[in-house]
Amino acid sequence: MSSIHDVAKHAGVAISTVSKVLNHYPGVSEETKDKVNKAIEELQFVPNTLAAALSSKQSARIALLLNLNSQTQAIDEIDMQYLSGAINEARKRNMDVITLFFSMLKEKKAPEIINYLKAQSIHGLIIYGISREDEQLHAVIESEAFKTVVVDSPIVNRSVSSVWIDQEQAQYDVAKKTILENENCHKILYLSGKENGYIMEGRLKGIRRLCEELDLSLTIKNGEFSEKKARELTFRYGKDADVIVCASDFMAIGAMRALIEMDIFHPVCGFDGIRLMGYAGKQMHTVRQNFSEISAQAVREVQHLMEGGQGRNLILPHELVRLKYEDIIC
Amino acid sequence: MSSIHDVAKHAGVAISTVSKVLNHYPGVSEETKDKVNKAIEELQFVPNTLAAALSSKQSARIALLLNLNSQTQAIDEIDMQYLSGAINEARKRNMDVITLFFSMLKEKKAPEIINYLKAQSIHGLIIYGISREDEQLHAVIESEAFKTVVVDSPIVNRSVSSVWIDQEQAQYDVAKKTILENENCHKILYLSGKENGYIMEGRLKGIRRLCEELDLSLTIKNGEFSEKKARELTFRYGKDADVIVCASDFMAIGAMRALIEMDIFHPVCGFDGIRLMGYAGKQMHTVRQNFSEISAQAVREVQHLMEGGQGRNLILPHELVRLKYEDIIC
DNA sequence: CTGTTAGCGCTTTCAG
DNA sequence: CTGAAAGCGCTAACAG
Numbered sequence: 001m002s003s004i005h006d007v008a009k010h011a012g013v014a015i016s017t018v019s020k021v022l023n024h025y026p027g028v029s030e031e032t033k034d035k036v037n038k039a040i041e042e043l044q045f046v047p048n049t050l051a052a053a054l055s056s057k058q059s060a061r062i063a064l065l066l067n068l069n070s071q072t073q074a075i076d077e078i079d080m081q082y083l084s085g086a087i088n089e090a091r092k093r094n095m096d097v098i099t100l101f102f103s104m105l106k107e108k109k110a111p112e113i114i115n116y117l118k119a120q121s122i123h124g125l126i127i128y129g130i131s132r133e134d135e136q137l138h139a140v141i142e143s144e145a146f147k148t149v150v151v152d153s154p155i156v157n158r159s160v161s162s163v164w165i166d167q168e169q170a171q172y173d174v175a176k177k178t179i180l181e182n183e184n185c186h187k188i189l190y191l192s193g194k195e196n197g198y199i200m201e202g203r204l205k206g207i208r209r210l211c212e213e214l215d216l217s218l219t220i221k222n223g224e225f226s227e228k229k230a231r232e233l234t235f236r237y238g239k240d241a242d243v244i245v246c247a248s249d250f251m252a253i254g255a256m257r258a259l260i261e262m263d264i265f266h267p268v269c270g271f272d273g274i275r276l277m278g279y280a281g282k283q284m285h286t287v288r289q290n291f292s293e294i295s296a297q298a299v300r301e302v303q304h305l306m307e308g309g310q311g312r313n314l315i316l317p318h319e320l321v322r323l324k325y326e327d328i329i330c
Numbered sequence: 331m332s333s334i335h336d337v338a339k340h341a342g343v344a345i346s347t348v349s350k351v352l353n354h355y356p357g358v359s360e361e362t363k364d365k366v367n368k369a370i371e372e373l374q375f376v377p378n379t380l381a382a383a384l385s386s387k388q389s390a391r392i393a394l395l396l397n398l399n400s401q402t403q404a405i406d407e408i409d410m411q412y413l414s415g416a417i418n419e420a421r422k423r424n425m426d427v428i429t430l431f432f433s434m435l436k437e438k439k440a441p442e443i444i445n446y447l448k449a450q451s452i453h454g455l456i457i458y459g460i461s462r463e464d465e466q467l468h469a470v471i472e473s474e475a476f477k478t479v480v481v482d483s484p485i486v487n488r489s490v491s492s493v494w495i496d497q498e499q500a501q502y503d504v505a506k507k508t509i510l511e512n513e514n515c516h517k518i519l520y521l522s523g524k525e526n527g528y529i530m531e532g533r534l535k536g537i538r539r540l541c542e543e544l545d546l547s548l549t550i551k552n553g554e555f556s557e558k559k560a561r562e563l564t565f566r567y568g569k570d571a572d573v574i575v576c577a578s579d580f581m582a583i584g585a586m587r588a589l590i591e592m593d594i595f596h597p598v599c600g601f602d603g604i605r606l607m608g609y610a611g612k613q614m615h616t617v618r619q620n621f622s623e624i625s626a627q628a629v630r631e632v633q634h635l636m637e638g639g640q641g642r643n644l645i646l647p648h649e650l651v652r653l654k655y656e657d658i659i660c
Numbered sequence: 661c662t663g664t665t666a667g668c669g670c671t672t673t674c675a676g
Numbered sequence: 677c678t679g680a681a682a683g684c685g686c687t688a689a690c691a692g
Contacts, residue, residue, distance in 0.1 A: 044445055049449065049450060050383055051384055053380055054380050076406050076407045077406045077407070080406040080409055080410045081406075083429070087429055088433075091430075099413070099427075101417065103418075104421050115374055228660055279606070329561065330556060
């Protein structure tokens with residue numbers, strides 16, 4: 001493994017010059033730049049990012065913070081998309097990534113967390129699915145110790161951006177499509193998720209707006225994003241509803257299976273666009289979020305912040321889909 | 331953020347002493363040890379792992395190499411288990427981990443890969459699901475540039491360990507159980523996976539041994555680990571078989587759904603123990619592998635190697651299960 | 661048992 | 677435009 005030293009010697013320049021070339025700093029003649037690049041090529045030189053991070057006060061090392069919910073496998077799908085989206089994008093941009101789970105920070109106070117991250121030369125943070133209860137994490141964000149991007153939360157300030165889809169509109173759209181496609185949909189049963197997160201706010205607004213607009217009766221039950229709970233709620237309230245709108249695909253699947261067991265049919269729709277929907281038994285509309293693209297965007301956004309950009313609220317596109325078994329298998 | 335320097339000053343000792351305490355080196359009196367630990371506590375000191383890695387020739391930085399198959403979501407479940415198992419275990423042991431995907435190394439020759447990893451001060455490698463075709467990766471392993479652990483492959487030498495379950499026995503067991511539970515099972519249809527990996531060898535041996543022992547007729551078709559392919563094969567050959575043994579849950583699901591569509595019943599069994607099995611429509615036996623535990627074991631094993639241990643072949647336990655919808659939902 | 665010192669590979673002033 | 681030199685935070689001989 002050759003070092004910047006070897007390159008410098010090989011090219012007949014000083015190591016600081018090599019460093020400048022490496023980082024595309026101005027003030028290096030084309031001629032020396034070529035010499036250096038040739039040396040880099042010949043020696044198969046790969047810069048040591050650790051050394052760079054240690055030395056520099058503004059390295060491109062970021063941490064991904066995931067709230068793994070190891071109980072539910074569909075979440076695996078989403079988390080894996082988040083992870084691979086971010087890791088791939090970071091790799092393209094030569095950023096270093098470390099992956100952390102919320103569970104590792106449990107019991108830790110904000111200063112500890114900050115210390116830990118700083119000790120790793122972390123300068124950027126991407127936080128997936130923070131909820132109101134994660135107080136210490138909020139403190140970390142507010143400390144502005146890091147350039148951070150939150151996915152699925154409305155936190156924005158000078159050094160914090162948020163990335164997500166338009167929850168309200170998405171919920172409105174998918175429910176509307178489902179309702180308009182079926183006749184006699186007057187009574188809506190809405191299975192919502194946990195309210196400590198931030199996504200439910202928009203989704204609830206969306207379904208409320210729709211129901212007002214179309215003059216529908218709306219019953220809201222908290223399914224806690226749980227398939228089991230949704231199933232139970234459907235057994236209990238499903239008969240009286242004309243359509244069941246769910247705040248997650250998981251719940252949609254639970255609801256649909258309950259309906260099938262009860263041998264009655266009502267249209268159901270979900271939210272997320274996970275592949276499991278293809279196994280649900282009946283097709284349903286859902287909102288497809290491109291999690292890996294969302295995550296890639298988040299990476300680009302921390303880079304934006306690290307380059308001095310302002311925090312902002314980024315709304316990404318989504319689409320309505322219907323996942324058929326035949327389409328999803330491979 | 332305080333440094334080892336601050337701690338030294340605070341404790342009234344030299345930084346090397348602090349370092350010794352940090353790394354549990356021998357030759358430090360209890361007294362000074364206490365002083366140092368107290369200082370560490372008071373300053374909320376967290377050692378900078380980057381600096382340690384840079385300085386030391388044997389840091390505990392490892393890379394996880396995953397062969398993401400982004401087409402199939404059940405793989406997401408397995409990969410996520412692998413990842414979280416390894417990352418959590420590494421965190422406990424204060425090891426740094428970076429995550430890489432095979433796709434990032436495509437087109438790269440072994441020396442490049444080695445260079446890249448060395449530049450990151452990587453000393454350990456965990457490789458998940460390598461196949462015979464990954465020549466460059468094999469070259470990396472053989473170079474012994476890193477202490478590596480392969481999951482699901484039989485590669486073992488001085489600095490390489492392998493971690494997996496007993497593929498042959500597992501396949502034998504699950505098929506036997508399925509066959510013995512049903513009467514008149516004489517004709518076995520075995521849907522195998524791609525043969526460029528290493529896991530199929532053992533599994534094929536297992537099913538062959540069983541068929542010889544019980545004097546059953548065995549037809550093997552290559553389902554390529556594909557649900558779609560398994561479905562097609564079942565449509566084609568399913569009628570003539572008494573039982574369908576599959577080398578993956580995915581294929582088992584495809585096979586089962588095909589049978590249901592054809593409205594005939596034959597017992598089917600799978601391999602892996604993914605939750606999706608709960609959605610299959612009918613219950614099947616399968617081999618449950620505890621992927622996150624396997625992965626945690628792999629982390630422990632690289633540590634073993636990094637501490638000078640010899641490479642070895644580690645066989646982990648598995649169990650036979652039957653995943654019911656009611657049991658897996660939550 | 662403790663402290664001094666020379667790096668690890670790179671960035672970043674600051675002179676020239 | 678280029679180079680010398682001082683660190684970044686830590687480890688590891690080596691003296692004492």
